[in-house]
Amino acid sequence: MADKKKRRRAAHDSDSDSESRPFQSKLKPDSVILQTLKALKSSCSTTSKTLSLSDVGLSSTCREVADLPIDEVQSEIESLAFTIAKSILSGEGFSFSVPSRSAANQLYVSELDRIVLKDKSSARNFGNVSTVRKATITLRILQLVHQLCTSNIHVTKRDLFYTDVKLFQDQTQSDAVLDDVSCIVGCTRSSLNVVAAEKGVVVGRLIFSDNGDMIDCTKMGMGGKAIPPNIDRVGDMQSDALYILLVEKDAAFMRLSEDRFYNRFPCIIVTAKGQPDVATRLFLRKMKMELNLPVLALVDSDPYGLKILSVYGCGSKNMSYDSANLTTPDIKWLGIRPSDLDKYKIPEQCRLPMTEQDIKTGKDLLEEDFVKKNPAWVEELNLMVKTKQKAEIQALSSFGFQYLSEVYLPLKLQEQDWL
Amino acid sequence: MADKKKRRRAAHDSDSDSESRPFQSKLKPDSVILQTLKALKSSCSTTSKTLSLSDVGLSSTCREVADLPIDEVQSEIESLAFTIAKSILSGEGFSFSVPSRSAANQLYVSELDRIVLKDKSSARNFGNVSTVRKATITLRILQLVHQLCTSNIHVTKRDLFYTDVKLFQDQTQSDAVLDDVSCIVGCTRSSLNVVAAEKGVVVGRLIFSDNGDMIDCTKMGMGGKAIPPNIDRVGDMQSDALYILLVEKDAAFMRLSEDRFYNRFPCIIVTAKGQPDVATRLFLRKMKMELNLPVLALVDSDPYGLKILSVYGCGSKNMSYDSANLTTPDIKWLGIRPSDLDKYKIPEQCRLPMTEQDIKTGKDLLEEDFVKKNPAWVEELNLMVKTKQKAEIQALSSFGFQYLSEVYLPLKLQEQDWL
Numbered sequence: 001m002a003d004k005k006k007r008r009r010a011a012h013d014s015d016s017d018s019e020s021r022p023f024q025s026k027l028k029p030d031s032v033i034l035q036t037l038k039a040l041k042s043s044c045s046t047t048s049k050t051l052s053l054s055d056v057g058l059s060s061t062c063r064e065v066a067d068l069p070i071d072e073v074q075s076e077i078e079s080l081a082f083t084i085a086k087s088i089l090s091g092e093g094f095s096f097s098v099p100s101r102s103a104a105n106q107l108y109v110s111e112l113d114r115i116v117l118k119d120k121s122s123a124r125n126f127g128n129v130s131t132v133r134k135a136t137i138t139l140r141i142l143q144l145v146h147q148l149c150t151s152n153i154h155v156t157k158r159d160l161f162y163t164d165v166k167l168f169q170d171q172t173q174s175d176a177v178l179d180d181v182s183c184i185v186g187c188t189r190s191s192l193n194v195v196a197a198e199k200g201v202v203v204g205r206l207i208f209s210d211n212g213d214m215i216d217c218t219k220m221g222m223g224g225k226a227i228p229p230n231i232d233r234v235g236d237m238q239s240d241a242l243y244i245l246l247v248e249k250d251a252a253f254m255r256l257s258e259d260r261f262y263n264r265f266p267c268i269i270v271t272a273k274g275q276p277d278v279a280t281r282l283f284l285r286k287m288k289m290e291l292n293l294p295v296l297a298l299v300d301s302d303p304y305g306l307k308i309l310s311v312y313g314c315g316s317k318n319m320s321y322d323s324a325n326l327t328t329p330d331i332k333w334l335g336i337r338p339s340d341l342d343k344y345k346i347p348e349q350c351r352l353p354m355t356e357q358d359i360k361t362g363k364d365l366l367e368e369d370f371v372k373k374n375p376a377w378v379e380e381l382n383l384m385v386k387t388k389q390k391a392e393i394q395a396l397s398s399f400g401f402q403y404l405s406e407v408y409l410p411l412k413l414q415e416q417d418w419l
Numbered sequence: 420m421a422d423k424k425k426r427r428r429a430a431h432d433s434d435s436d437s438e439s440r441p442f443q444s445k446l447k448p449d450s451v452i453l454q455t456l457k458a459l460k461s462s463c464s465t466t467s468k469t470l471s472l473s474d475v476g477l478s479s480t481c482r483e484v485a486d487l488p489i490d491e492v493q494s495e496i497e498s499l500a501f502t503i504a505k506s507i508l509s510g511e512g513f514s515f516s517v518p519s520r521s522a523a524n525q526l527y528v529s530e531l532d533r534i535v536l537k538d539k540s541s542a543r544n545f546g547n548v549s550t551v552r553k554a555t556i557t558l559r560i561l562q563l564v565h566q567l568c569t570s571n572i573h574v575t576k577r578d579l580f581y582t583d584v585k586l587f588q589d590q591t592q593s594d595a596v597l598d599d600v601s602c603i604v605g606c607t608r609s610s611l612n613v614v615a616a617e618k619g620v621v622v623g624r625l626i627f628s629d630n631g632d633m634i635d636c637t638k639m640g641m642g643g644k645a646i647p648p649n650i651d652r653v654g655d656m657q658s659d660a661l662y663i664l665l666v667e668k669d670a671a672f673m674r675l676s677e678d679r680f681y682n683r684f685p686c687i688i689v690t691a692k693g694q695p696d697v698a699t700r701l702f703l704r705k706m707k708m709e710l711n712l713p714v715l716a717l718v719d720s721d722p723y724g725l726k727i728l729s730v731y732g733c734g735s736k737n738m739s740y741d742s743a744n745l746t747t748p749d750i751k752w753l754g755i756r757p758s759d760l761d762k763y764k765i766p767e768q769c770r771l772p773m774t775e776q777d778i779k780t781g782k783d784l785l786e787e788d789f790v791k792k793n794p795a796w797v798e799e800l801n802l803m804v805k806t807k808q809k810a811e812i813q814a815l816s817s818f819g820f821q822y823l824s825e826v827y828l829p830l831k832l833q834e835q836d837w838l
Contacts, residue, residue, distance in 0.1 A: 148820070154641075154677055155820045156670040162816040166768035195673070199618070199692075201645045210640020211677070221629020221647050222573075226620045228642035229673055251575040254614070254648055258573055258630070273618075349585035397581040401567070401574045 021399050022345050024407050030264060033414045037242040037265060040416070044294040050329050056111045063099060063119050064324050067232070068187040074149040076185045077142050084139075093127035096138055099183040099321065106320050108369040113313065114327045115320040115370075117183070137177045138184075140167055145181060148193040154230045157194060183321050190231050190282065200227035200272040200280030201253065204262030205241040206287070208234055217268065222258045227270075231282040237290045240266060244287055246331065247271040248299040248308055252393045252404060259405040265413060268293070276311050278319075278326065284312060285328045295328055296418055298409075301336040302354070302390035303361040306371070306381065309333060314370040332418035333377060335408070338384040341391055344408065350395040354388045376419040440818050441764050443826050445833075449683060452833045456661040456684060459835070463713040469748050475530045482518060482538050483743050486651070487606040493568040495604050496561050503558075512546035515557055518602040518740065525739050527788040532748060533733045534789075536602070536740040556596045557603075559586055564600060567612040573649045576613060602740050609650050609701065619646035619691040619699030620672065623681030624660040625706070627653055636687065641677045646689075650701040656709045659685060663706055665750065666690040667718040667727055671812045671823060678824040684832060687712070695730050697738075697745065703731060704747045714747055715837055717828075720755040721773070721809035722780040725790070725800065728752060733789040751837035752796065754827070757803040760810055763827065769814040773807045795838040 053059045068076070084094040099105075100120040108115050126135040144163055148155060157178060161171040168174040182189050189195075203224035206217040210225075211233040217225055228234055245267045247253045253271040256262070262269055268287060272280035288295055297312070299305030313331045315323035341351060354362070362385045365371050371378060384390065396404045412418070472478040487495070503513040518524075519539040527534050545554040563582055567574060576597060580590040587593040601608050608614075622643035625636040630652040634644055647653055664686045666672045672690040675681070681688055687706060691699035707714055716731070718724030732750045734742035760770060773781070781804045784790050790797060803809065815823045831837070 153820055154673070155816070156673065158670050158813045159816040159820055162769055162811070162813045198642055210642055213638040213640045215640065219632040220644070221632045221634065222649060222652060223617055223629055223645040223647035225639070226642040226645045228640050230641060233641060251577050254573070254575065350581055392581070394577045394581045397574070397578040401572060401578055
């Protein structure tokens with residue numbers, strides 16, 4: 001039976017060769033490609049330093065939060081409470097100074113290659129009719145977070161909402177104030193022990209600890225390991241990978257995982273299954289920082305693929321106060337790039353016409369600083385907007401289901417074809 | 420530092436006692452609750468036999484598919500191809516007999532407690548203008564599946580679509596025909612090596628193999644193990660659990676996982692993070708069958724919670740042809756049940772008013788056979804529709820974040836309060 005399968009597979013391999021799988025003949029032996037990857041990894045070691053606000057002289061005009069141990073979060077909240085009590089006892093009521101998170105208070109800093117929050121704040125006064133509700137909610141959230149610190153457990157934003165539905169009324173209100181509380185305390189949301197639901201998975205040449213359990217990601221079958229929601233319980237990362245492969249969609253993840261691509265070209269494969277969630281962004285950054293590995297991104301060739309890449313790389317405006325912890329510097333755009341469509345002869349019928357909305361999103365991206373600062377990206381995006389064509393990673397299936405893992409990716413790596 | 424945390428936790432425990440956490444004082448020692456669970460598990464052993472269509476005399480009027488090894492799927496497709504070739508050579512063109520999957524061809528069988536497909540079929544003729552397109556698509560899907568069998572790899576429905584966009588035009592067409600092909604070949608969709616993206620996770624007292632790797636789910640930290648998309652690569656299940664806890668949402672999963680609830684009351688905890696996907700349904704059934712464990716469900720107290728429970732238990736109409744493989748018999752409704760709202764004194768502000776749509780869905784469910792056959796469920800659902808109130812699992816957070824794992828669930832288990 002096993003023999004039969006092997007014979008079949010061999011027969012299949014030989015007849016599915018170059019005519020149906022373009023560029024297969026261009027592939028050099030794996031050992032040559034591995035040399036390329038080793039060179040990439042060692043070049044990465046020298047660029048690993050990441051700048052902070054003070055390095056670029058912005059520490060007084062911009063603000064950002066830090067990962068704080070729960071003891072510090074707790075004392076920070078306690079000292080806030082003392083200040084408030086003092087203010088009340090002196091007959092002045094109380095007020096919070098809350099950093100503004102509006103668009104006007106955001107700044108893309110090219111030296112840091114990420115979006116940061118400027119230093120505008122506004123007063124949230126308990127003694128003012130227009131702000132009394134928000135001031136009360138802020139105090140309540142501070143109290144709940146303090147409770148989480150004392151019992152040292154993690155909860156979701158939904159849990160938090162349900163502890164006081166009467167006050168919060170709907171979850172958008174408690175969520176927004178939670179971000180305010182991060183800014184007020186000056187720590188990340190994970191430091192507050194409030195986590196988002198995880199959806200990312202990881203597989204490949206990585207060993208790490210999750211809440212005290214050692215996880216070997218080469219032994220996670222095809223499903224992979226679910227990325228833990230709370231990054232502060234993740235540690236002890238070890239790896240013999242040469243790079244991290246960041247994949248937009250789970251279909252491509254599954255293909256690479258089943259083919260154990262990570263063993264042929266040693267890597268760690270990670271996906272958030274679409275829009276990057278906070279847990280996956282934190283996990284990616286932690287891998288990059290602790291293992292000092294280059295990150296190559298495989299996303300759809302459409303404006304949203306590039307947008308997703310930019311969220312991993314430069315952060316989202318919504319959480320710019322925490323961009324230092326959430327962003328991963330120096331992600332390379334491996335594919336599928338607009339120029340790949342012709343270069344790899346993706347059949348016309350597997351390309352999709354861009355909608356008006358797609359084209360608008362593409363043009364908007366061209367105005368973004370983080371795209372502009374990379375001329376090669378601008379060129380690719382211009383090509384996309386000009387040809388008005390997009391393509392998903394899955395479009396490569398038109399050359400056979402394993403074309404992605406057996407030809408496209410190895411060739412990309414061999415040719416060092418990343419930007 | 421560790422000491423400090425311990426002291427804090429203890430302090431917290433003592434002051435968050437019965438007044439703020441109702442019913443905590445009712446809890447008996449864990450050993451008593453464990454006795455209850457052991458009794459539940461042994462009662463399960465005798466009810467594990469599941470009936471098939473032939474047991475209830477329906478094998479000639481209903482149809483269902485089976486899990487087939489890829490060799491058999493391959494020969495089945497090859498013999499179909501021979502029949503077609505013969506028909507063409509004899510000058511008759513060709514035609515498929517395709518089982519109808521319309522609502523009129525569905526039947527709930529109470530003895531089986533699941534929805535099955537009746538035996539109506541229609542001809543899909545290549546020589547007829549109205550069916551030529553679908554016949555061509557059917558043949559193409561058969562060919563692609565044959566290719567998957569020969570190379571023995573798994574792909575997603577999206578991959579399949581992209582192999583021939585010109586023909587399929589949009590993915591709903593290739594998806595629908597894929598279900599037809601399952602019915603024609605008489606095998607499950609997983610047997611065709613076409614899998615859905617996985618979203619489920621599992622944690623707790625389970626060891627199993629995923630694509631050859633042994634996974635110990637007690638050592639999966641807080642994130643848990645992602646449920647593999649392809650059930651045929653899952654095997655060697657071992658467990659010392661007393662029951663399976665099926666959880667609707669990931670927030671509750673996270674709470675139980677962080678608190679390692681599965682060690683205190685030995686169980687396996689599984690969630691599909693909302694709507695049950697095929698991979699999670701197959702995985703749950705496999706656990707139930709191989710380990711012979713009772714399944715207790717923890718869902719929101721709203722019509723969708725019950726609907727989700729019913730999909731795990733009785734199947735969806737869309738895939739009724741495969742209900743035998745996708746459904747898990749004898750799932751107990753543990754909570755949150757409409758009667759729990761008053762029983763556990765869920766505060767008014769944590770209950771939500773049902774919308775018109777909710778009430779309609781609830782009333783529709785009351786007409787469904789799988790609800791009707793369980794009078795206790797009907798009573799609960801009637802109460803929900805009457806009070807017009809719903810509540811999420813997270814509503815329990817109003818008594819403290821760990822009320823779910825430390826009071827509500829232990830008490831439910833102690834009182835054997837499942838239906």
